[in-house]
Amino acid sequence: MHEVHGSGSVAGRRWAGVLLLALSCLPALAVQAAPAAGKACFADALVDPVGQGLYPILAQTDELIAIEMQDGASPQSIYLLTRQMVLTERILRRSLGRGTDCNAIIDSIGSEYAMLKRSYDAFAQGSPQEGIEAVASRRSQALLQQIRDRLAQTDAAVLQLLHKP
Secondary structure, three states: OOOOOOOOOHHHHHHHHHHHHHHHHHHHHHHHHHHHHOEEOOOHHHHHHHHHHHHHHHHHHHHHHHHHHHOOOOHHHHHHHHHHHHHHHHHHHHHHOEEOOHHHHHHHHHHHHHHHHHHHHHHHHOEHHHOEOOOOOHHHHHHHHHHHHHHHHHHHHHHHHOOOO
């Protein structure tokens, strides 16, 4: 037969004490973990213009995907457009993140932003070497041009974020 220990039993009070001791250590552990999380690599004044340029691109790309699906684009094209959204989100997340190696974060943002622009250009003209078909409809081309224009307007903010002249 198993003995059930209530909260008033010796064993119950012992576990409550152990739990209370463990919980009391959490604030100290959090203080120790905070420096390990790293510092912000970018000031808000540098991040905000990048976000203002890239967040609307997420919505525009979502709209572009919907148009391309209606127009019967290949599953490969839909997938690659969806990857553009993921890449945009990754750039935004890295710019807001914290880290101990800011140079690595800067390099990642730079290469990802270049890839983002290159891929949107490929969707405009087509790129067999990248496996990207040009969007076909006038609506898609017009929306894609808006995205590319917004990227061009965001270039200066990204370069400032990356500390490049």
